[in-house]
Amino acid sequence: MFDEKQRLKNIIELGQEITQVKDIDILLERILAVARRFVNADAGSIYVKENDRLRFISAQNDTLKKRLAPGKKLIYSSFTIPVDMSSIAGYVAYTGEMLAITDVYDLPKGLPYSFNKEYDRVSDYHTQSMLTVPLKLTRRGIIGVMQLINAKDDSGNVYSFLKEDEPFITHFAGSAALAVEHAAMTRDMILRMIKMAELRDPKETGPHVNRVAAYSVEIYETWAARRGMPADEMERNKDVLRMAAMLHDVGKVAISDAILKKPAKLDPDEIIVMRQHTYLGSRLFSEHYSEFDEASSIVAMNHHEKWDGTGYPGYIDAATGRPLPGYELKDGGARGKKAEETPPFGRVVAIADVYDALSCRRVYKEPWGEDRVLETLKSDSGKHFDPEMIDAFFASLDTIRSVAKRYPENE
Helix, strand or coil, X not given: CCCHHHHHHHHHHHHHHHCCCCCHHHHHHHXXXXXXXXXXXXXXXXXXXXXXXXXXXXEEEHHHHHCCCCCCCCXXXXXXXXXXXXXXXXXXXXXXXXXXXXXXXXXXXXXXXXXXXXXXXHHCCCCCCEEEEEEEECCCEEEEEEEEXXXXXXXXXXXXXXXXXXXXXXHXXXXXXXXXXXXXXXXXXXXXXXXXXXXXXXXXXXXXXHHHHHHHHHHHHHHHHHCCCCHHHHHHHHXXXXXXXXXXXHHHHHCCHHHHCCCCCCCHXXXXXXXXXXXXXXXXXXXXXXXXXXXXXXXXXXXXXXXXXXXXXXXXXXXXXXXXCCCECCCCCECCCEHHHCCHHHHHHHHHHHHHHXXXXXXXXXXXXXXXXXXXXXXXXXXXXXXXXXXXXXXXXXXXXXXXXXXXXXX
C-alpha cells in the first residue's frame, strides 16, 4: 500500500541530507544517489546547464558497477548536448517539464526528441524506463537535469517509474536545485581566490586546482575504504577535502613576483621565502568558523611535509613562522613531521599535487611522460609519500586519468 505521509517524510529527510554537502561535485553525486535510492533506480545521470548547452557531469549505474573489480569506479567522459527538443535531457531543459518514459526503445512516432542508443551500445547496457527531471529555481530557471534510469522491483525486474512518486521527486528536485545554487556560489568564491593567486603565480590555474582536489578525493576515498572508515564519515571528509585541496597553495599570494615568476630554479634564499606560502596560507584560515576552515588550514600547512620527515615547514607556529618549542633545528628551521604526524589531508594532497606538477607543463619544465611520473611516485613511497596512500593512488589510477581529461589546462 502506498503510504503518502511516509513518502513525504522520506523525501523531506533526503532533501535535508543533501543540504549538508557544500562542495558542488560531491553534492551532484549525492543528489543522484539519493534520488535513485528513493525510486529504486538502477542507474542515473546529472547534467548541469551551461548557457545553451547541458554538460554531462555525473553517472551512476549499479549493473555496470557489479561488473567491475571491487573498489573500482565507472569511468565516464564529460560532454555537452544542446538545450533543444532533439534529446530527452535537452527537451526537459528546454521545456522545464518532467518526462516519464516506460520504454525508451518504444517511443511513439512523431515526438520531437529521441533516445540515443549509442550510449547503451558502448556500455553494453539496456536502458528501458526513464524519469527525466528538471532542476530549476524560481529566479534563475533551469540549472540542470537529472535522469533516473530503470526502476527495479525487489526481484530486479525493470518497471515503469511510479506516477505517484513524481510529486515527491519534483519536490526533491527543487531542494536539490537550491543546494546546487548554494554550492556553486561556494565554488565561485573559491575560484575567485584561485584567480587572485593566478595573478601572482601562473601555475595556480582553475584546472590545476580542480585536478588536485579531484585526485585527492579519489585517493582519499580508496585509502579510507581500505581502512574501514564508516561511510558517513568518509563522505563528510570528502566534502571538506575537495574544497580545501583547491586552496593548497593560496598562501603564494604573499610571495614576491620575482620568486613566483622566476623562469628558473630558485636559489637557497629564494627557496626559504617560497616555503613561507605554507604557513601564510594556513594563517588565512586560522579562525576556524567551519570544518572547511580547519581543513584548508591543515592542507595549506602540511602538503609539503614528507613521510620521512624531510619536508617543510615542520612544527612551526603559523602566526609567527617560528619553530615550536622543542622542535628547533640548528639551522633555525623546524623539525619536519614524520609519517602519520602529518594529518591525512596533508599527506593525500602531497601526492595529488606532485602528480599534477610532474604531469603538466611549467615555465621551467616540459610535462613528464606518464611512465616516468608513475615510477617517481612509486620510488618515493615511504620517503616522500605515505605508502598506503601511494597504493591507493595506483588503485585509483583509471579514475584519476579520467579526472585529468575532465579538467584540461587549455579550458
